Structure formats: structure tokens, C-alpha cells
Amino acid sequence: MTAVYEINTWPWLAGLSRGEGRPVTLSDVPARVWDALAGFDAVWLMGVWERSPAGLAIAREDEGLRKDFHEALPDLTTGDVVGSPYCVRSYAVDEHLGGPEGLATARAELRKRGLKLILDYVPNHVAPDHPAILENPEWFINGTADDLAADPARWFAAGEHVIARGRDPYFPPWPDVAQLNAFHPGLRRATTGTLSAIAEQCDGVRCDMAMLTFNEIFARTWGHLAGPPPAREFWPAIVEAVRVEHPEFLFIAEAYWDTEWTLQQQGFDLCYDKRLYDRLAHEEARSVREHLWAGLDFQNKLIRFIENHDEPRAATALAGGRERAAAVAIATLPGATLWHDGQFEGRRVKLPVFLARYPDEPVDVELRAFSSRLAQVRIKQGEWRLLDTPDVLGWTWENGDTRYLVVINFSDGTARTRVRLPWNFATRWRLTDLLDGRVFDRDGDELATEGLYVELPPWESHVLEVRV
Numbered sequence: 001m002t003a004v005y006e007i008n009t010w011p012w013l014a015g016l017s018r019g020e021g022r023p024v025t026l027s028d029v030p031a032r033v034w035d036a037l038a039g040f041d042a043v044w045l046m047g048v049w050e051r052s053p054a055g056l057a058i059a060r061e062d063e064g065l066r067k068d069f070h071e072a073l074p075d076l077t078t079g080d081v082v083g084s085p086y087c088v089r090s091y092a093v094d095e096h097l098g099g100p101e102g103l104a105t106a107r108a109e110l111r112k113r114g115l116k117l118i119l120d121y122v123p124n125h126v127a128p129d130h131p132a133i134l135e136n137p138e139w140f141i142n143g144t145a146d147d148l149a150a151d152p153a154r155w156f157a158a159g160e161h162v163i164a165r166g167r168d169p170y171f172p173p174w175p176d177v178a179q180l181n182a183f184h185p186g187l188r189r190a191t192t193g194t195l196s197a198i199a200e201q202c203d204g205v206r207c208d209m210a211m212l213t214f215n216e217i218f219a220r221t222w223g224h225l226a227g228p229p230p231a232r233e234f235w236p237a238i239v240e241a242v243r244v245e246h247p248e249f250l251f252i253a254e255a256y257w258d259t260e261w262t263l264q265q266q267g268f269d270l271c272y273d274k275r276l277y278d279r280l281a282h283e284e285a286r287s288v289r290e291h292l293w294a295g296l297d298f299q300n301k302l303i304r305f306i307e308n309h310d311e312p313r314a315a316t317a318l319a320g321g322r323e324r325a326a327a328v329a330i331a332t333l334p335g336a337t338l339w340h341d342g343q344f345e346g347r348r349v350k351l352p353v354f355l356a357r358y359p360d361e362p363v364d365v366e367l368r369a370f371s372s373r374l375a376q377v378r379i380k381q382g383e384w385r386l387l388d389t390p391d392v393l394g395w396t397w398e399n400g401d402t403r404y405l406v407v408i409n410f411s412d413g414t415a416r417t418r419v420r421l422p423w424n425f426a427t428r429w430r431l432t433d434l435l436d437g438r439v440f441d442r443d444g445d446e447l448a449t450e451g452l453y454v455e456l457p458p459w460e461s462h463v464l465e466v467r468v
Contacts, residue, residue: 001250004042004043004336007043009048010047010082025102026105040375044119044338045106046353049119055084055129068352116250120206121194121205121206123212124182128156128163128177133158139186140161141180144162148162163179164178192238192241196241199246205249206252210235211253211255211257211263214259215229235263250270252269254272255272256274258275264301277305281322284410302335307340313350315364320459324461329408346361346367348361377463381402389417392410392419396422402465407454410459429466429467431465432464
């Protein structure tokens with residue numbers, strides 16, 4: 001799998017409903033909409049699970065969140081706030097989106113077009129009104145009445161129990177979720193069962209903040225409250241058990257803090273490449289090139305992105321031409337590529353995941369045309385090589401007689417350089433740019449002795465098919 005398209009399901013369906021003049025759920029998305037996704041390998045329908053009424057009430061009262069909501073939607077109404085998709089009350093498809101039957105229909109439509117379906121799983125926390133809190137409180141981080149009295153921002157009462165609010169080790173707690181105890185054997189068994197049930201409904205999961213369950217990280221976050229760390233890590237046994245019945249099921253990890261390699265060793269097929277995102281967004285070509293020195297056994301299991309629902313829109317975060325250069329990089333590097341709904345059209349508003357609709361924004365027609373061409377470039381087959389090109393970013397793909405060269409001027413100045421290619425040369429070579437259709441005929445002797453001369457304006461790229 002090389003290309004995943006993320007859709008924020010609730011506002012996406014709201015937009016389709018406005019366009020169609022009728023309510024649209026996953027059960028009756030127009031065929032032309034599914035057709036437009038053909039060409040990707042998978043669609044990630046983000047946020048399909050049942051949202052929490054308790055979480056919704058908390059979100060609507062949170063002053064900081066309300067400020068974010070109004071910034072994204074100046075004409076915000078109460079009905080626009082529907083709660084966080086990561087405050088899960090039940091791993092059943094929300095009825096507003098079409099319920100389980102709607103999801104089954106959507107999956108069938110995707111399958112007709114050769115697309116896999118990816119859904120979410122949140123291993124670290126659940127909604128504060130999740131049934132397990134009262135039925136199995138031992139699965140959670142428990143505190144005391146004194147803990148609650150001393151720090152109500154970190155704890156909440158649930159029946160006779162005091163439960164920790166979910167968090168990671170570096171930030172304050174999230175106010176709308178309850179913290180699961182990753183060390184508890186019953187919780188681990190329940191996780192296996194839940195993921196097995198999810199695997200009946202889709203082809204893979206994107207696991208939210210997957211590294212938070214590591215023994216070392218969880219112990220550092222919760223200390224004695226979690227109990228002693230188990231002998232085995234959280235993920236390996238769970239992944240193994242799910243794959244007994246679903247051997248092709250995909251596990252994708254949202255990963256930070258240089259935990260990608262460890263997650264790959266624990267069974268994940270793909271892990272977020274946040275390090276590359278940061279370098280593409282904020283650093284220069286040398287830093288990007290250094291990141292790409294990593295071995296292919298590692299790179300082939302990374303999923304590259306310049307935008308998703310957690311990051312600012314690329315049109316704002318990577319301005320001034322950088323966005324297109326970075327997009328060419330993630331589309332042509334080893335591993336998978338994650339595209340985000342609205343990215344191709346140049347959307348600029350980062351929508352809080354609590355909201356039910358997108359604001360109206362103009363389409364960047366030029367960017368959409370460029371992005372559509374780039375999304376159709378599928379060159380990631382065969383052998384990949386990073387080239388020694390200090391003035392630009394450069395790499396090749398070779399699969400038998402099929403060869404491609406990617407050159408990116410990842411700077412705000414014009415690049416003029418020679419690129420030495422790793423191939424033997426015939427008398428004449430033809431290079432066709434897959435982004436704009438330009439054709440370059442070059443002398444084989446010159447390529448062999450001096451290299452290919454490249455002149456690129458700031459942030460411009462070549463994706464060249466190279467033929468005799």
C-alpha cells in the first residue's frame with residue numbers, strides 16, 4: 001500500500017449533504033464521489049465511531065475549545081459541535097453517519113474500486129461514559145477521593161470509583177476522556193477483542209498515539225498507579241492475536257518521540273514519519289537528505305505526510321512554494337503517502353475534530369490541478385536510491401528497464417547543478433516530466449561524463465521518466 005486518503009467523515013458527509021440537497025450518510029454516498037477516490041490504495045474514514053454525550057457536554061463548556069471553534073467557524077452554531085471522534089463511547093458506527101450498515105455499504109463501494117478501508121482505534125483512553133468504566137473499573141487508572149479533591153482537572157468520579165483523565169507524559173490531561181491502564185491483563189484481552197471486531201469491518205486501523213502503551217512510557221506517565229509493568233509489551237501479542245483470524249489486517253501507528261522503529265518491530269506495518277514532516281515544514285534540504293539516509297527496512301514502513309487532521313493545513317504551514325516541493329517528496333519517497341481531504345484544494349482552515357462542518361473556502365484551482373497530477377504519479381516500484389546531490393534533493397527508482405529520476409529544489413533560490421545518475425547510458429536518452437509533460441532529449445555521453453544539467457526555480461521539481 002502506497003497512498004492513503006484521509007477523510008474527516010462527519011464534516012465530509014455534511015458537505016455532501018449540502019451539495020446534494022438531502023441528508024447523505026455512508027450508506028448512500030453518490031457513486032461519482034467514490035469514483036473520484038479511485039487511484040488511491042486506501043481511504044481512512046476518520047471518526048466513524050459513536051461519540052460520547054458526556055464528552056460533547058464537556059467540549060461545549062470548555063472555554064479554550066469554544067475559542068478554537070469560533071476561529072474555525074465564525075458562524076458557529078450549537079449543532080456544529082458534535083464531540084471528539086477520539087472520545088469514543090462505543091466502537092460501533094455512529095448512527096448519524098449511517099451506522100454499521102452504512103459502513104458496510106461504504107466498504108463494499110470502496111472494494112469495487114480496489115480501495116481498502118482504514119478506521120481508527122484509540123488504545124490510551126475512552127469516553128467518560130463508556131460502559132466499561134462501571135462494568136470493569138479495574139481496566140482504568142484508579143485514584144482516591146483525596147486525589148479528586150486535590151486535583152479535579154486530573155480525576156473524575158464514576159460511581160464509587162475515581163478515574164484518571166487520559167493524558168500523555170508531556171501535556172495536561174484531556175478533559176473529556178478516561179485513562180485506560182495498559183498494564184492490566186483484562187484490558188489487554190479486551191483490546192484484542194475490540195480490534196478483532198473492528199477487523200471484521202475494515203482492512204486496517206490507524207492506532208492513535210500508539211507509543212503511549214509502551215511499558216517504559218506508560219510507567220513514566222503513571223508510576224505506581226499503573227502497577228508493575230508486564231513482562232511483555234502491549235502491542236506484540238495483540239497484533240499477533242488479531243492476525244490469526246485476519247492475517248492481512250493493516251496496523252498503522254500514529255508515532256512520535258522516535259518510537260517508529262520500535263513500533264515496526266512490535267508488528268506495525270506503517271508508522272507516521274513526523275520527523276520528516278518537521279524537516280519538510282521547517283528545515284532545509286540538507287536536513288531532509290540526512291533523514292533519508294536511514295535504511296530501507298525502516299523507510300519502507302513509514303507513512304509520509306505534510307497534512308492530516310492534527311497538523312495545520314499545508315497551505316498555511318508550508319507557504320511560498322514549499323508545499324508543492326514537500327508534496328513531491330512525500331509522493332515519491334519509499335514507504336506510503338498520506339493525503340488529507342481538502343489538501344489538494346488548498347484549504348487553509350484547520351478544523352477542530354469536534355466540529356460537524358467545514359467553513360466555505362475558495363478552491364485553489366492551480367494547486368488542485370497540480371495535486372491531481374501528482375497523485376497520479378505512481379513510480380514507487382523496484383530499487384530506490386538516494387543521490388549525492390548537495391544542491392538539490394534527488395533520488396531514483398529503477399524496476400527493470402523502467403527508470404525514474406526525482407529532483408527537487410528545496411530552497412528559495414534558483415538551483416543550477418549537475419546530477420550524476422547511477423545508470424549506463426545509450427547514445428540518446430529521453431526524459432519526460434510526469435508533472436507537466438515536458439520532454440528533454442539528452443546525449444548519453446554527456447550524462448555519463450558530466451551528469452544531467454538541472455536548472456530549477458525556487459521550490460520547483462522534476463519527476464522524470466527516463467527512457468532510451
